Amino acid sequence: MKIRIEKNQNPKPKPQDESKLGFGKIFTDHMFIMNYDEGEGWHDPRIVPYAPLKLEPSAMCLHYAQEAFEGLKAYRGVDGKIRLFRPDKNMARLNSSNARLCAPLLSEKDALDAIKQLVAMDADWIPRAQGTSLYIRPFVIGIDPMVGVHPARHLLFMIILSPVGAYYPEGLNPVSIFVENEYVRSVRGCLGHTKAAANYAASLKAQEEAVQKGFTQVLWLDGVQRKYIEEVGTMNVFFVLEEGVVTPSLDGSILPGITRMSVIELLRSWGVAVTQRKISIDELESAYKAGKLIEAFGSGTAAVISPIGSLCSGTDKMIINRGEIGELSRKLYDRLTGIQWGRVPDTFGWTVEL
Ligand SMILES: *Cc1c(COP(=O)(O)O)cnc(C)c1O
Numbered sequence: 001m002k003i004r005i006e007k008n009q010n011p012k013p014k015p016q017d018e019s020k021l022g023f024g025k026i027f028t029d030h031m032f033i034m035n036y037d038e039g040e041g042w043h044d045p046r047i048v049p050y051a052p053l054k055l056e057p058s059a060m061c062l063h064y065a066q067e068a069f070e071g072l073k074a075y076r077g078v079d080g081k082i083r084l085f086r087p088d089k090n091m092a093r094l095n096s097s098n099a100r101l102c103a104p105l106l107s108e109k110d111a112l113d114a115i116k117q118l119v120a121m122d123a124d125w126i127p128r129a130q131g132t133s134l135y136i137r138p139f140v141i142g143i144d145p146m147v148g149v150h151p152a153r154h155l156l157f158m159i160i161l162s163p164v165g166a167y168y169p170e171g172l173n174p175v176s177i178f179v180e181n182e183y184v185r186s187v188r189g190c191l192g193h194t195k196a197a198a199n200y201a202a203s204l205k206a207q208e209e210a211v212q213k214g215f216t217q218v219l220w221l222d223g224v225q226r227k228y229i230e231e232v233g234t235m236n237v238f239f240v241l242e243e244g245v246v247t248p249s250l251d252g253s254i255l256p257g258i259t260r261m262s263v264i265e266l267l268r269s270w271g272v273a274v275t276q277r278k279i280s281i282d283e284l285e286s287a288y289k290a291g292k293l294i295e296a297f298g299s300g301t302a303a304v305i306s307p308i309g310s311l312c313s314g315t316d317k318m319i320i321n322r323g324e325i326g327e328l329s330r331k332l333y334d335r336l337t338g339i340q341w342g343r344v345p346d347t348f349g350w351t352v353e354l
Helices: 087-100 108-121 197-212 258-270 281-289 329-338
Strands: 030-037 041-049 067-068 074-078 084-086 133-142 154-164 173-179 217-221 229-232 237-243 244-247 272-275 293-300 304-313 316-319 349-354
Touching: 041 108, 067 087, 067 197, 067 329, 074 293, 084 108, 084 154, 084 229, 084 329, 087 108, 087 133, 087 258, 108 133, 197 217, 197 272, 229 237, 237 258, 237 281, 244 258, 258 293, 258 304, 281 304, 281 316, 293 329, 304 329
Parallel strands: 173 217, 173 304, 244 272
Antiparallel strands: 030 041, 030 154, 067 133, 074 084, 074 133, 084 349, 133 154, 217 229, 237 244, 237 293, 293 304, 304 316
16 A cells, blocks of 8 residues: 655654653654545545644534544564564454444555554654553544434544553552443443444443442443443453353453453463353352452453452452462463563564564
């Protein structure tokens, strides 16, 4: 794909203190845009200076949330090489979100090519401190200037980049989780399996109330029976039980995480049994009471592995592994981050060097 490039003539100063980056607050000098117009297809791919967009106030995405996005990172390795982690999977997932949202599909190869060229262009923005990275946010929005509900005929595919801080500046840290019994994130047949903006609007209330109660995040239960475990915040969830590792099966309301997929493949390569199945909160509590709940952790691009120290369900509180980081959680975290930052050999061929 031939990308037109317009260089930013007024580059911003890069953040000096990489310990204060936080998440998603600063953006680099350039962004990628490509238009879709019915009859013409995707066209005019370009890298231009990062700047506000000009949109009609009637632009469809502002009213009906026809938006899908992705989240991945570029890592500056200990060997100086820049790596992406399984970016082809992100592009495939973006297309699966697009398909569900009636947005036109992208060429996954071209989309990945756009990411690579944009990251290469702003490579100086990839922070260097341990645990930091460059967050990559591709997204698709419908922009028809029309407040009628229908699939957009005019869309944008864009990519923006943000240098982000270490998720665990003080080292891997177990979190306390509230088992959500009022709000649900999605139901089978809705958008739960896509990275659609609408899912996150639906999740804000539960998250806000959980934080007010002193928790880090919520554990989502299924929207029909309020019984089966789905995800933890914006992460997939795993439990280490006596029988092996269990994670909820992807039945339509759960986001198919790329970290989740990698955790399953890693565990199996270590000879650890992993089952994808329904697991109810009652089953989990019984396992806990019987002393058979050994570890619990979330998985996602931002945190990689997030050990769960406690789960609060109604008046019951489960303290998992004495509130400490489990052995398997630690091992998975070390291996995944090792591969991402080039500290250990990538025997799976997961990383793509720039
Ligand atoms: C992005 C996301 C995940 C994790 O997916 P990764 O590909 O591992 O980053 C899990 N759940 C939700 C709801 C998400 O948005």
